[in-house]
Every structure is written in structure tokens, then in C-alpha cells.
Amino acid sequence: MQEQLIHREVVFAGRLITVYRDAVVLPDGEERVREIVHHPGAVAILAIKDDGCVVLVRQYRHAIGRMSLELPAGTVEPGESPEVCALRELEEETGYRARGLRELVRFAVSPGWTDEELVVFIAEELELGKPRPATDERLSVVELTANEVRAAIARGEISDAKSLIGLLGYFGWQLH
């Protein structure tokens, strides 16, 4: 049932993403054009404090044109492992260092048209590292109890794939 790639054209090579226009042959011999976005991959961190609170970040997301409350996250840099990326992003965004990470799940964000894969880690035994600059207006750190997180999901305030998968997969909440 595989598709065979017969021609690839780079239609955009950006700083973050590369866009391909691929011609493929389907199993039944028919040809199709597929527009594919290559992304380097990303991580998200479900950081749980000793008191059970979850560390989240609120920021403006230009792509969707609104504020969004999410798990700390970031794009994997060239040559960087997902684990190193997760520890770096957690400290950069929240000021916390984690003694250990456990992988919770990895998933494809939208496999019909992009190869972006995202790994969600659980971070526990947090300690304060380098404090974030108090003047940073781009991102605010929000620490919520599990019940408050669940209410934020119900209100649609937390509504991106990585945060929902990490939180639902960790806490086992139903949405209906």
C-alpha cells in the first residue's frame, strides 16, 4: 500500500520549514501531487512540581492569532537530542531545571501533510535554575493545580495538540 515518490520539488526553503511538492504513484498506479511541509521536530514538557501543580506557559501565537496556554515546548535544534532540547526549553521558558525526564508519548502532529513529530516528556523533581528576566513580556509562567488545568481544558483555554495529549495521557481525563 506504499506510495512511490517519482519527483520532488522544493517550493520553499525557510528558516524553520521546507515545503516540497512531491509527485507520487499510488498503489493502483494513479499519480498524485502532495504538498509536504518538513519540520525539524519538537518537544513538550509536562512539568509537575512536588505539590502536584503543573507548570504551563501563556503566550501569543501569531499563527492562530490569539493567546494560548500550553505545556512548555520548543523546536529541536540541529544535532540536539529530544531530551537535551526538553531540558533546555524547560529552563529557558520557566526557569525550572528537572533532575530527570521520562518520555510519555511521541506523535505526528498532522501526518496528511507534515512530518513534524513531537515528543512529550514528563519532568519531575524540579528545582529553580537561572531565573527568567522579569522584563520578558512575551511569555508568562502559570502554575495550576490539576483541577485548574482540567477546568482550563474544559474552557478551551488549553487547546493545542501537545498540551492535550500530554495532559490527557498523564491524568486520564475524559473530555465528555
Place this chain on the structure above:
Amino acid sequence: MQEQLIHREVVFAGRLITVYRDAVVLPDGEERVREIVHHPGAVAILAIKDDGCVVLVRQYRHAIGRMSLELPAGTVEPGESPEVCALRELEEETGYRARGLRELVRFAVSPGWTDEELVVFIAEELELGKPRPATDERLSVVELTANEVRAAIARGEISDAKSLIGLLGYFGWQLH
């Protein structure tokens, strides 16, 4: 904390996606370039049979280069509502018609760089509509019990955002 768009350039206009290179001003006055992919939006359907089995589809995903077991899903067409799209895609991909749909959740697939929003519906009271052509080698319909679905998630066979969010959010399963 909003960002102000000061310049937008269309760098790729495809059949499915449009890619923008946007110049924005951050709250602290700094300028940034953001590569944004516009996608028309999509739906996924968590279709539950009267016996409790879940209707899934297995297909090759060129973007990630492998087979993938997923909820039935599709891209919203121009002028189409998510509900109409969901009923159409469910029947096209699986042969089932649903008497009713309930929205389970909607989410942004990767809000750092794309506006794609996906709506997950629950479909119950299924009946067979127009049968799918038996010669279709592109997609196969797989009906699994809830326990079999959970095992497929644990094996990583189901590992895309819409399927994980729909299944975890419906069944309340933990991943650890």
C-alpha cells in the same frame, strides 16, 4: 502581549496550503520573521459501533513515510461546515453513515507555525451507507474493540494527534 503584523509575503500558494513569511513586532518592540502555514482545517470522527467497536482506517502516509492507523478524517472543503465534512468523510472512508454527531473537542495541531484547527466528532448509531469499492488499495477499514485500540496506542501503531486526542479524551486512558 500581542504581536503586530507589519508585513506579509506569500512565499508558496499550493492546492492545500499557503505559506506566509510574516514580519511581526513583539510587545518589547523587537522584530521577528515568522513562517506560517495556512491550512483550511480538518475534522476527525470517533465512530463507535453499537457493540462498542471503534472504526479506524489504515493508510500509507507519504509525509511520514509509513503506514498509520487513524480515526477517519479529512480536510474541510470551501464553504463546507465541519459537521457536513465529518459525515461525508466518514461515509467515503468507511462506508458508515452516522445518525448524529457530537463535538468532542477542537484543537490547534501545532500553533507555533500553522493555523490548522481540527474538530473531533463522536459518531454513534452507525448504519451502512454506500459500500466502498472493494478494489480500493489506498485505505483499509479496521474495526477494533476498546482494548485492542488501547493496545494499538501502546504499540505506537496509533500515533497521530487527532487519533490520540479523540481516543484518550473519549475513553480516559492514561499513557503511563
